[in-house]
Amino acid sequence: MSTVTNPTTADLNPSTREHELSRNEKESLPTIFEKDSPGARAIMFPKLDVPKTEIPASIGGSTPNWPAMPQLSVIRHYTHLSQRNFSIDGNFYPLGSCTMKYNPRINEFAAAQPGLAQIHPLQDDDDLQGALSLLYDTRKMLEEIAGLDEACLQPAAGAHGEYTALKTMRAYYRDSGQAQRSVVFAPSNAHGTNPASCAMCGAGAVSVKVTEQGYTDMDDLKRLIDLHGPDQIAGIMITNPNTNGIFDKYILEVSDLIHQVGGLVYLDGANMNACLGKTTPGLFGADMMHYNVHKTFSTPHGCGGPGGGPIVVRDFLAPYLPAPQIEKDEDGRYFLDYNRPKSIGKVRSFVTQFGIMVRCWTYIRSCGNTGLRDVAEQAVLNANYIAALLKDRFEMPFFDPSEGRFAAHEFVTVPEHLLAKGIKLDDIAKRLLDYGIHAPTMHWPIINCLMVEPTETEPKFVLERFARVLHQIADEIESDPSIVQNAPTSTPVKRIDVVAGDRKPQLVWES
Amino acid sequence: MSTVTNPTTADLNPSTREHELSRNEKESLPTIFEKDSPGARAIMFPKLDVPKTEIPASIGGSTPNWPAMPQLSVIRHYTHLSQRNFSIDGNFYPLGSCTMKYNPRINEFAAAQPGLAQIHPLQDDDDLQGALSLLYDTRKMLEEIAGLDEACLQPAAGAHGEYTALKTMRAYYRDSGQAQRSVVFAPSNAHGTNPASCAMCGAGAVSVKVTEQGYTDMDDLKRLIDLHGPDQIAGIMITNPNTNGIFDKYILEVSDLIHQVGGLVYLDGANMNACLGKTTPGLFGADMMHYNVHKTFSTPHGCGGPGGGPIVVRDFLAPYLPAPQIEKDEDGRYFLDYNRPKSIGKVRSFVTQFGIMVRCWTYIRSCGNTGLRDVAEQAVLNANYIAALLKDRFEMPFFDPSEGRFAAHEFVTVPEHLLAKGIKLDDIAKRLLDYGIHAPTMHWPIINCLMVEPTETEPKFVLERFARVLHQIADEIESDPSIVQNAPTSTPVKRIDVVAGDRKPQLVWES
Amino acid sequence: MNYTSTSQAQQQEMLATIGVSNIDELFAVIPDESRLKRELDIPGAMSELELQREILSRAALNTGAHTHACFMGGGAYDHFIPSFIDQMISRGEFLTAYTPYQGEASQGSLQAFFEFQSQITRLTGMEIANASLYEGASAAAEAVLMAINVTNKTGILVAETIHPDYRKVIETAISDLPVELMTVPATDGVVTPDAVRKLADDRTACFVQASPNCFGLIEDWEGCFEALKESEKKGSDPLAISIFNPTACALLKTPGDCGADVAVGEGQPLGIPLSFGGPYLGLYAAKKKFMRKMPGRLVGQTDDAYGRRDFALSHQTREQHIRGAKATSNVCTNQGLLALRATMYMTAMGPEGIRDVAEQSWHKAHYAASEIEKLEDYELWKPGEFFHEFAVKCPVPAEKVVNHGKSMGLLPGVAISADNYGRLGSTNALMIAVTEKRTREEIDLLVRCLKEAKKL
Amino acid sequence: MNYTSTSQAQQQEMLATIGVSNIDELFAVIPDESRLKRELDIPGAMSELELQREILSRAALNTGAHTHACFMGGGAYDHFIPSFIDQMISRGEFLTAYTPYQGEASQGSLQAFFEFQSQITRLTGMEIANASLYEGASAAAEAVLMAINVTNKTGILVAETIHPDYRKVIETAISDLPVELMTVPATDGVVTPDAVRKLADDRTACFVQASPNCFGLIEDWEGCFEALKESEKKGSDPLAISIFNPTACALLKTPGDCGADVAVGEGQPLGIPLSFGGPYLGLYAAKKKFMRKMPGRLVGQTDDAYGRRDFALSHQTREQHIRGAKATSNVCTNQGLLALRATMYMTAMGPEGIRDVAEQSWHKAHYAASEIEKLEDYELWKPGEFFHEFAVKCPVPAEKVVNHGKSMGLLPGVAISADNYGRLGSTNALMIAVTEKRTREEIDLLVRCLKEAKKL
Ligand SMILES: Cc1ncc(COP(=O)(O)O)c(C=O)c1O
C-alpha cells in the first residue's frame, strides 16, 4: 500500500518507478493489491428497481476484500501487464509440440458474434440450429481428417481427450467382458499427460523404450506384452509423428501388434499438424485419438488455455462416448442426442468448448481440403529447413538427410558441443529471449534437448533469422559464456529463481 | 530489402535486431517496404461469380506497388508499432489544452454496434430512427451545456468548428447588411487555429494583448476597436478558461464591449472541461462556440484524430448554419431538415462524424447532469493540487493561492530558475518520458512554458507521483544537467533531430 | 486461406538447402498404405469475406440472450460484462501467448494469474487457489479425486442436490477406481446434517455439497460439514468439498466461512459470455495444506537474479509434465484466458461491485418469486432460502411456459424434467434465474407469461 | 458514472494542500451572473449496464448494410473489411495516443503515418501525401484554397459532374474570398477537354474534376488536364485537381498518370465502416513542389541522436500552431485513427488485394448493369464507361424501387432526385453501386426488384 500513496525513493528512480510504466519498464509492476484508490468504482450499477428482500443473517456473509480501482487504473494495469508478455503476435514462438501457429482474427470475429456468444447452453435445439450446425460440421470434418468414425466434442483439452478416450476404452472392455485389460503402453518419450491420464482411469501406464533412431522399440514392446500377458493389454498411447519430431517408421507394426493381442491403439494427436491431408490416424492403425484444436486448428493459447480436445473413435467404440452427441435428422434438423445408453456419462457440463469449436470450424473451412494438406507440407518443410541450417553446429540425433532421416514438423537438438563449454540449456533458452524469440521446448523428450517447431505460418525470413541467431548464440558461448549465462537482459525481469519460489511458496497476495 | 532476406550483423546484434522485436526493442523497426514476402497474401477473395467485362485499355491503369505480407507479419507489424507509442491507456498524459482524459470503452462498444457502424449515410430517415435519435439527443444536450440555442454537428474538429462558425457569422453579417464587419479579435495567447480559421474566412485576425496576470487587456481591446472602427468589428474569438489556465476575470466586460459595438463573441470551447455544469458560455456572453468532443467528451484522440467540433449558436445565427439539421417532428419522428435557405451550405459530406457523436452521447449520458459538474470540479481541483505541490520550485505566473488566483483545469509554469542552469525546456519534457510520463504542452501560450492539464480522471496518486517526478527532475538538473540533456534514454529512439528532418525532407519511402 | 506465405520459388530454395528435390521426400517415411491418396472430403478453401458472411448467417439462426430476456440458469448465468473486457482480452499479448513456462517472457500472465488466485481465495474465504481448471463439473471431479488420493478412503458422499451434470461427471471420473459413490438424500430440496451424519463413516473420503444447489436453494454447508467432520471419531478424515457460485460468495457465507476443505465452482458468472456452455472456467480453491496435492497450475511470487519481485509457476513437480503417472492430475492446457477475463472482471467490479451484482440478483429473484407466488396455481416448488434462482411448480408442463415465453421475447427458464434432472426433475417444474441484468419490466413480463401460459 | 475516483476525504486533503476549504473557492473568479445555479437539464447518470441496453435498443431501430444487401454508394461504399482491423485499431496504444508531437514517445503512429503517406502516393501516382484531412469534400476545398494561394488567381473551374456535396463544400469555402467559381458543363455526363479549354484563361487558379464522377462515370482527366494546362499560354499556371476513389486507382489510370497536381479523395473505401457518413478520411496527395503549401500533417523520415532512422512530424512551420493566420490551413486534429485503419487495410490487402477488390467491383457492377439493361423500360441513364457505380433510368420514381427493395432485403441504391442532386438529378434516376461484397445472387435479386417495382 505504502508504495502507492507515499513517495519512496524507488518510486522516483526512473528505473524503479512504480505506477506509470513505460513499455520499457524493467521493474516490478504493482499488483492490484498495491493500487488502492479508496472508494473508487470502475463500474456502477443502476438503482434497484424492485422492492428489497431482507437477507437472513443465518445465510448472509461479508463482502470480499481487495482494493477498488477507477476504470482508468484498471485499463492501465492490464495494458501494462500485457506489455510484459511474449506472444505469437509479437514474437517467433518455436515451442516444440505446441504448434504456435498464427491465430487468425477471423476466428475471434466468429466466436464473438452475439448469435454465438450469447446463447444459453440449455436452450431448445430448435432455437439453436445455427450453433448446432457449426458443431455438426466440425464433428464431421474432424472425423474425416482423422480417418475414423465418430467424433466427440466434449473434452476441453488434449489431456481431457486422453482421459475421455481411456474412459471410453475401459467402458468398451467392461461391456465386452474384458474388464481385466488395464495395461496401457506409452513410449518413454510420451507426453506427461499420457501416463497421468492412465492413472486417472485406473490404468497402469507402462513405458516402452524408444530406439536410438527415435522409433518405438519393437523388441521392448513385444517383451512387455509377454511380460504383462496379452489379455491384460488395453492398448497403447502413441504420438505420431512422435515427440522426437519424426514419423514413427514402425507405426504399422506397432498397431498390428497391439491389435493382434486384442488391444487398442490410441493416437495422441498433438502433432496432427504434420499429418493433415497427408495421412490419417485411421490409415496408420489408430482406433481412437484426440486433437488439440489449440495446436492444429489455430485456436489461441490464451496464456495457457482454453483449448479443445475432441476425440474420434472407430465405430465399435462410439456407443461408449459421452453424451450428448450432435446429430442431424433426415429433415436436416440438428439436435443433441442424449440417448446413448452405453455412454460413459459426461466429462464436463454442457456440450463442448463451444467458442473454441466455432474457431476450429472457421479455420478448417478457411483452409479447405487442399489448404490443410499444404499446411502439413509447409510445416514439415519449415522444420527441416531450420534443421538443415543448424545441423552443422547443433547435434540432432534424429535428423540426417544423408540417410534419408528427416524431421516431421519439428525437430530435436541436443547441443552437446555447446553444453560442454560449461553452460546450461537454460542459458541458451534465456538468451533467445534477448533476441525477441521465445525459447523452444526444453528437456523433453530428452534431457538437455531443445525441441523446435516453427509451424507453417512463419515466413522464410523468420526461419532464417532464427537460425542465424542460434549460430550467433553459439558464437557467444564459444567466445564468452557469461553473455548467455547472464541472459536475459532485455526482459522486464532478470533470470527468475524458480527454486526459491518453490521453497517459500507465496501463492496469494499477503500485505 | 536486404535487411530482410540477407543476414547482416545488425540483424544479429540483440540491440539492433530487425524482424522480431521484443517490446524492449530500442531500434528502428523495419517499414512495410522492407518486409517483402514475395507472393504472400494476407487476404484472399472468393472466385468471381459473374461473367467478366473487359477493361478498356484507354482507362485501365497498373496495379500499385508495395510489398505483400502474410497475415501474421501484418499483425506483428502493427503490434510492434503500437508498442512504440505512449498513450492514455499506458501513461499519464498531462498535455495542457488537450484534455487527455480517460476514453471509456463503453463508448467504443457503442460506436461498433453493427446497427450504428453499418448504416449508410444516404438511407431514408425512417430506416434510421435509432441513429437520428442519438444525434438529436446529442444536439439538444450540447445546446443545454452551452447555454446557447442551436447546435450543428457537422464540423469534424475544433478548427473546423471555428471555420464553420466564422462562415456562419459572416453570412449573418452579409444577410443583415453589415458585410463590412471583418475584423476578428483574438487574444495573443489564442490557439493557432483561431487566426488560421479567420484567414480561411477572409477575416482579419487582430491580436489583443494579455495582461501580466493573464487576462484580456481591456485597454488594448478598446484601443483596437477604436483603431479599426466599431462598425468594422466582426467579433472576438476567446477561450475561457483561457490558455493561461485561468478563468478570464473580465470575460463579461469583454463580451459587453464587443456586443456594444455590434460584434459577436465566439467561444473557443477547448477548455469546456472546466465549465461543465458550473457555468455556460451563454452565461458569460458568448454568441457562438465550438466543442472539442475529443477533449471534453472523452472521445479518443486516435494518434491525432478523429475529433468532433460541433458548434452552438444563438437563435439569430441559427438560420445560417450548415444543412442538414437533425429535427424531431410532433409525432416524435426524427428527420434531417435540408430546408435552410439561408444556410452557408455544407462544410463536409454527409451529416457529421457520426461514430464520434455516438461516443459523445454515450459519455454525456454516462456522466449525467450532476456528474458533468463533478467532472469540472475534479478537473479544476486536480490542476490546482499539482500546481500547489510544485509552486515552490516551478514558477507559475498565473497561480497564486495567497492572492486568490487559482488555476482552472490546467496551469502554466515557466521554470526560469531551472532554465537558468543552462538546460532547455525540451530537456525537461524528454526527461519526463523516461519516467513514463508524457510531456506537457510546451512553449504555448508563452515561450518556455509547460502547460499542465491532468484532467479529472487521474487518481490522486498519479498527480502526486507527477509532482514528485518533476521535483526529482529539478534535483537532477541542479546536480547534473547532463542527465536531462541526454534524455530520453528509455524510449525506442533517442532524441529526434527534427530540424534535420525538415532540411532534407523524406516524406515517402524510397528504396 | 491457410495463412502460409512461402512462394514456390522459396520452397525450392529451402528444399535445395535440405538436399531434397520435393516436399514428398520429407514424407517418404510414411508407409505407402498409410498415405492419404485422395483429397480430404471437406469443402474447399473459403475467403475471409465468405467466412464472415457464412458465420453471420449461421449466427442469425440462433435466438438467445441477445434477442430474448434470459431467465435461464442451471449453471450458466446472463450477467452484465463490462465492455472493456472483450477489448482487453483480445490484445495479442494475452490472446496468443502460451502457458507461462518461460517466466521472464510471461510476467504479464503470471502476475494476472497470481492476482486471480488471490482474488478467488478472498472471494471464497479459502487459503489458496489454482490458476483454473476446465469448468465447474470437472473441477468437482478433480476435488473428489484429490480427496481419494489424500485420504486413501473409498466412500464418496455426494449430496442428492448437486447439479445432475456435476454428479454425472463425478460418476464418470470414479468409474474405474475402487471407490463407491453414496448419495446423501435431501429433505425438502436440501441435505440435512443428520443425513450426512448417517452416511459418514470410517471409509468416507469426502462429502460434496453445492450451495446454491440444483434447485437454487442455499444448503447448510456449515452444519453438514460439521456433521461430516464427526466421522473423524470413526477413524476417517474426510474432505468437505463445497461447490459454490462465485456471485453468491459476495453476499452469502463462503465455503471458507463454513469450513470447506476444498471449494470448486463454475467461474462463468465472472465476466464470461454464455457461449453455449463453453469455454467456461473451473475454479478450485483449498486449504493451504493441500498445496502439494492440488491439481492445476499455481503461480507464486518469487524473485529474479537482482532480488526483485516477480512471479513464476510454482510447484510444477505436482504436474504431469514432471511427474507423469504420479501427477496430481493430468491437466495441462487449462482455461487461462478465461481466468484472465475473471480477474479483469473482479478487478473492475471491485468487491463492492460484485456485492452489488449479488444483491441485485437476490432482490430481483425474490421479487420475481413473490410475484409468481401471487399467481393462481403457481407455487415455489421447494421451501427454503434461495439465492438468485428458484424452482416453480407450474400448473402446466414447463415446456409450455417456455414456448409461450419465447413468443414474448423471453427465455423464461430451464424446464427441469426427468430428461435432464432424472429422479429430481418434474414435468411441471421450471427453474427461473434472475440476475442483475433483468429489469422489473422484464420480470413483470415473465409473470404475465406464466399467467397466460396456464390458459393456453 | 463520470470516471472520476477521488474520494471526499482525498478531496479534503487536496483542498488543504492548496489552502482552500471547498472546491467552489477555486471557481470564485467566475462572475456571479455567469454561474450556473441550477442543474443542467439533461438526464441523470447511467450505469454501463443501462447504457449497453439503451445503445442496443437504439441500434436495433436502424436497418443498414448489416441487415440488407447494400447497393448504395454516392461517396460511401460497402466494402469488405478484414476482421483484424477492428481488433488492432482498438489497442489503447493507437486509440488513446495524441498527435505525435513528442516523437520519441510516438514512433508507432509516426511510422504508420509515414507508411500511409507512402502507400497513398503509390496508389495515386502522386509524389507526396499528407497524413489525412477530415474527409473527401473538405479535402477538395482545401485543394482549391491551396490553388488560390499558390497561383494568386481567382478563377475556380469546377466540373459540373463532381458530387453535389463536394461542390457545396467548395462553394462554402470560397464564399468569403475574392474568387469566382465557374462550372465546366458536361456533355453526356462527362466534361470534355474542349469545355475546359473554353473556360480556362489567364485568371484560372485551378480546375477540379472527379473520376469516377457523380454519375459513376470515368472522366477524361488526362485530356481535360492537358486542356487546362494550355491556359499557361494565357499567362496562368493553374492546378489540376483530381478527386479520386482509392479503389478505382488500383484498376484505372491514376491522378498521377493523368498529370494531376493535387489529388484528393474520400478514403472510406479503405477499410472504414459506413457509420452513417463519418468519421471518414480525407486523402490529399500532391506533386512534391507543393510540399510547403500543403495543408495537414506530414511525417518525415529523420534520425535520432545516435543517427538511427526514426520518424517525426515534418514541416510544422506550415501549420497553424506555428504559423497562425499564415498557416496553409487551420487543420489541427485530423483523422489519424482512420489513416491508421487505411494503412492497415492497404498493408493487409497488398496491391494485389486492392486490385482484386477493384476488379471484382468492376465486373460485378458491369454484370449488374448489363442485366438491368436487359429489363424492359430500364436503361443506363448516361453513356460512357463507369467503374463500380452507374445511374439507371427507371420507368417509375426511383423511390419506389428503393422502397420495394427494402422489403426484399435490399438497399437498391441512391435515388438522385433534385433533392440531393439539384439540376443534375432526376426523379427516376437510381445510382447503383456494386462492390466485391455483393454476390451474383444478390445482384440477381436486385434485378428482380427493379423488374417487380415497375409493376407496383
Ligand atoms: C504430445 C502431447 N500430448 C498431449 C498434450 C496435452 O494436451 P493439452 O495441453 O491440450 O491438454 C500435449 C500438450 O502440450 C502434447 O504436446
Ligand SMILES: Cc1ncc(COP(=O)(O)O)c(C=O)c1O
Ligand atoms: C484552445 C484550442 N482551440 C482550438 C483547438 C483546435 O481544435 P481541434 O484540434 O479539434 O481542431 C485546440 C486544440 O488543441 C485548442 O487547444
